Amino acid sequence: MLGTLLWRLKEAFAVLKGKKKTVSEKKPTIQFNRSLEGLEDYIIKDKKLAEYINTLSIEFCFSEFGKERVNAGGNQFAGSRLDPSLSTLKRFFPNAKYTVYSDFDLEIPGVNLVKIKDVPIKDEGHTRQMYRVADYYKFYALLQSDADFKCVVDSDMFAMSEDIYRLVYLTEIFGACAPYNTRNLLKRDMEISLDTKEITDLSHGFGHSYNQSPMTLWKNFEAGRKFYQACCDAMIKEPSRASRVMWNAAKETGFSPYLLPKEFCVCDGEEGIGNEVLLHAYPSVQNIIM
Numbered sequence: 001m002l003g004t005l006l007w008r009l010k011e012a013f014a015v016l017k018g019k020k021k022t023v024s025e026k027k028p029t030i031q032f033n034r035s036l037e038g039l040e041d042y043i044i045k046d047k048k049l050a051e052y053i054n055t056l057s058i059e060f061c062f063s064e065f066g067k068e069r070v071n072a073g074g075n076q077f078a079g080s081r082l083d084p085s086l087s088t089l090k091r092f093f094p095n096a097k098y099t100v101y102s103d104f105d106l107e108i109p110g111v112n113l114v115k116i117k118d119v120p121i122k123d124e125g126h127t128r129q130m131y132r133v134a135d136y137y138k139f140y141a142l143l144q145s146d147a148d149f150k151c152v153v154d155s156d157m158f159a160m161s162e163d164i165y166r167l168v169y170l171t172e173i174f175g176a177c178a179p180y181n182t183r184n185l186l187k188r189d190m191e192i193s194l195d196t197k198e199i200t201d202l203s204h205g206f207g208h209s210y211n212q213s214p215m216t217l218w219k220n221f222e223a224g225r226k227f228y229q230a231c232c233d234a235m236i237k238e239p240s241r242a243s244r245v246m247w248n249a250a251k252e253t254g255f256s257p258y259l260l261p262k263e264f265c266v267c268d269g270e271e272g273i274g275n276e277v278l279l280h281a282y283p284s285v286q287n288i289i290m
Contacts, residue, residue, distance in 0.1 A: 039087055041094045042162060053165055056148040058096040060089055061141035062111075062155055063134045065103050065119075080108050081155060088159035097147060101137040114144075120236050128195040132235060135212060135242040139231040142217040142224075154213035157265075158279040167264065167277070171216040174258035176224030178216075178246070179265035181209040186247055195241045201251070209243045211265050214278060215257065223255040 044050040062082050069081060080086060082100060086108070089096070099112040106113055121133045138152040149168045171177050183189040187205030190196040199205035217224045230249035235242075250256035262270055266279045 039091045041090075042092045044162070044165070049165060053093075053168065054095075056168065057146075058093055058149045058168070059145045059147035059151070060093070060096055060098050061138070061145060061150065061152045062086075062098075062100040063102075063137040063141060063152065064100055064106060064155060065116075065134050065137070066130045067104050081106055082108060082111065083155065085153050085155045085157045085159070086111070088157075089153070089164075092159055092162065092164050099141065099145070101141055103133075121239050123239050126239075128241075129239075131195065132239045132242075135245070136232060136235045138212055138215060138242075139228045139235070142215065142228050143232070145217075146219070148219045149216065150219075151214050151216045152212075153278075154280070156280065157213060160276045160279055163263075163275070163277045167214065167216060167260075170258065170260070171218050175221035176217045176227065176255075176257040177214070177260050178257040179211040179214060179260040180262045181211045181243060182262070182267045182270065183209055185209060186243060189241070189243050193241060193243075197240050197244060199244070199247070205247075207247060208259060210246050210257070210259070211267075211280075212242050212246075213265060213280065214260075223253070224257065226253045227255050227257065 044053065062085070064081055082098075086098065090098075090110075097112065098110060099114060100106055100108070101114045101116060103116050103119065105115065116137070119133045119136075121129060121136055123129050123132070126132075141152050142150050149171055151167070151171075167177065181189060183192065185205065186207050186209040187199060189209040190199055190205055217228060227249050230252045231242075231245050234245045234248045234252075238248075246256070262273065263275050263277050266273060266276050268280075
């Protein structure tokens with residue numbers, strides 16, 4: 001105990017003398033050009049990392065329903081319906097497969113279209129129906145892909161950094177990953193979000209809440225497959241906000257994806273945190289890269 005006290009005093013004096021900072025410096029946010037045209041493929045300098053990525057089959061999936069594009073963050077984007085996500089991901093993964101699930105003819109060069117004619121979420125007229133359908137096909141897409149690494153991502157994200165490759169490795173280690181939610185507590189998520197329902201079990205929602213972009217799955221990881229299948233089943237049986245669906249699926253299967261830190265889904269109010277990997281392009285977040 002005395003040793004700890006002496007160490008703390010030493011650290012405090014170092015800060016007072018300007019020889020040490022109270023917090024580590026943030027890694028600078030990478031500057032991103034407003035235009036998505038002419039982006040050059042990223043060249044991996046780490047040979048070991050390059051060999052690792054190049055030996056894998058990789059697929060990114062999108063879920064886009066309704067011809068009119070609506071982004072919850074209120075942002076407007078140039079480029080295709082899948083930008084900025086598509087263009088910025090292609091910079092780092094030029095050889096990956098790209099697939100979009102949609103209910104209309106969303107034809108984009110280099111992107112495989114899976115057109116859905118009859119959606120399984122039968123709650124026509126509900127104001128959140130298309131959000132529920134889109135979330136259902138995020139879970140569904142991960143189950144349909146036969147790639148080693150599969151990842152579903154919203155179309156309004158910016159891949160900022162070569163650390164996006166770390167997501168592949170994390171998925172291999174843990175089998176499935178899903179991102180941190182800024183509300184953190186599921187109870188709070190249900191209290192202030194749209195399309196919510198009360199958590200009635202004895203937890204009262206005192207568990208973590210997930211965001212849904214990016215979500216990943218490793219090939220043949222059975223626990224992850226059972227989890228995402230349970231998500232699909234729950235969304236059909238009792239449609240609701242995806243974070244609640246994931247909570248119920250985790251209860252049913254006894255498994256939950258590895259919780260990614262906020263750097264993989266930087267949202268409104270978290271802009272400029274440093275070490276950004278993926279930005280969820282709310283207007284306030286987008287300002288830091290423009």
